[in-house]
Amino acid sequence: MPYRFYAAEISYFSGKVRPALRRKGIFFVEHLPTPAAYRDVILPRTGLGFIPIVVTPEDETWQDTSEILDALERRHPEPALVPATPVQRVVAYLLELYADEFLLLPAMHYRWSFPESERKARADFAAATGDPAGAIKFADRMSGSIAMLGVRPESHAAIEMHLADLLDALSAHFAEHAALLGARMSLADCALLGPFYAHLYLDAVPGRLLRERAPRVCHWIERMNHPDPTASGDFLPDDALADTLRPILELIGRDAVPLLLDTVRDFERWADARPPELEEPPRAVGFHDTGFRGARFQRYTSPYTLWMLQRTLDAYRALPDAERARVDASLARTGCEALLAYRPRHRLGKRRFKLCFEGSGA
Numbered sequence: 501m502p503y504r505f506y507a508a509e510i511s512y513f514s515g516k517v518r519p520a521l522r523r524k525g526i527f528f529v530e531h532l533p534t535p536a537a538y539r540d541v542i543l544p545r546t547g548l549g550f551i552p553i554v555v556t557p558e559d560e561t562w563q564d565t566s567e568i569l570d571a572l573e574r575r576h577p578e579p580a581l582v583p584a585t586p587v588q589r590v591v592a593y594l595l596e597l598y599a600d601e602f603l604l605l606p607a608m609h610y611r612w613s614f615p616e617s618e619r620k621a622r623a624d625f626a627a628a629t630g631d632p633a634g635a636i637k638f639a640d641r642m643s644g645s646i647a648m649l650g651v652r653p654e655s656h657a658a659i660e661m662h663l664a665d666l667l668d669a670l671s672a673h674f675a676e677h678a679a680l681l682g683a684r685m686s687l688a689d690c691a692l693l694g695p696f697y698a699h700l701y702l703d704a705v706p707g708r709l710l711r712e713r714a715p716r717v718c719h720w721i722e723r724m725n726h727p728d729p730t731a732s733g734d735f736l737p738d739d740a741l742a743d744t745l746r747p748i749l750e751l752i753g754r755d756a757v758p759l760l761l762d763t764v765r766d767f768e769r770w771a772d773a774r775p776p777e778l779e780e781p782p783r784a785v786g787f788h789d790t791g792f793r794g795a796r797f798q799r800y801t802s803p804y805t806l807w808m809l810q811r812t813l814d815a816y817r818a819l820p821d822a823e824r825a826r827v828d829a830s831l832a833r834t835g836c837e838a839l840l841a842y843r844p845r846h847r848l849g850k851r852r853f854k855l856c857f858e859g860s861g862a
């Protein structure tokens with residue numbers, strides 16, 4: 501029996517899981533997110549309207565790409581996507597956090613702020629669901645949500661500068677390495693492929709930008725999305741990070757880390773004062789001020805950012821002191837060390853696919 505993967509080509513988070521399924525050589529069938537799929541499978545199984553989901557051959561349901569990738573890694577350990585060594589492992593989770601939580605800004609900006617991109621995305625939604633009326637509603641909701649995410653006229657220039665710098669840094673990296681952590685696909689490549697494949701490569705306006713400014717990034721997208729099943733490359737030896745990865749980590753440290761910490765701090769302030777009987781935080785708990793590259797703007801405060809940060813912190817804190825010191829040395833002065841130094845006061849878990857409080861973070 502195959503795994504069933506409910507997903508869409510132009511869906512950010514579907515783009516994160518598909519390369520892992522392919523790289524691991526897993527027998528799966530992809531199902532489109534039609535109204536019937538939502539009604540009969542996705543909603544009854546998860547209580548949520550999110551894709552992707554995975555239904556296993558044993559009829560289990562997996563939702564949330566981070567948990568899906570963890571589960572795939574446990575069941576199909578080879579080839580491993582999460583490095584076993586401390587520096588590469590923590591960096592893989594850090595890049596996942598950045599891809600899932602920060603790259604949403606350029607991905608949503610380039611899809612919804614440009615009429616040409618928006619027209620194509622709307623047509624793509626209708627084609628992927630077979631439901632033109634539902635696609636219009638979904639597209640209206642997505643395009644209407646970008647301001648909450650922080651994609652506003654005040655932030656457009658900063659977002660575009662960030663993506664241009666990222667494309668240049670990735671181009672330099674992929675001139676020397678096939679993947680982010682060496683010659684082998686990792687969790688980090690999968691996570692970046694969400695925004696890079698499903699949005700920036702497939703959407704009209706950023707697709708042109710990528711092909712003109714960053715052809716090597718396009719080649720990496722193709723390589724990761726259609727992995728060579730006989731590929732034998734490995735992560736860099738001795739738990740090393742490529743010299744060309746450092747400018748990427750510095751870019752993350754400079755722009756993304758302060759924004760993500762602003763979100764988490766605001767959520768923790770809200771959580772400090774929440775009613776004690778409240779077990780599940782809502783999807784958003786108000787707005788906070790943040791910014792980067794001189795832009796200041798408001799964004800909604802998503803509890804989910806803390807849950808994602810916990811993944812990186814858990815990987816980091818599980819290390820023995822000597823290995824943690826090696827991570828510290830590798831990330832020193834990138835700006836990313838501020839993230840690793842953060843100590844949450846609250847801890848979130850999952851219950852029936854929903855976030856819930858799990859006590860203190862310490």
Ligand SMILES: N[C@@H](CCC(=O)N[C@@H](CS)C(=O)NCC(=O)O)C(=O)O
Binds near residue numbers: 514550551
């Ligand atoms: N954290 C979730 C996010 C999933 C997600 O946001 N999926 C999008 C499509 S890429 C979706 O279904 N959105 C529907 C909505 O926001 O209502 C994951 O990693 O799976």
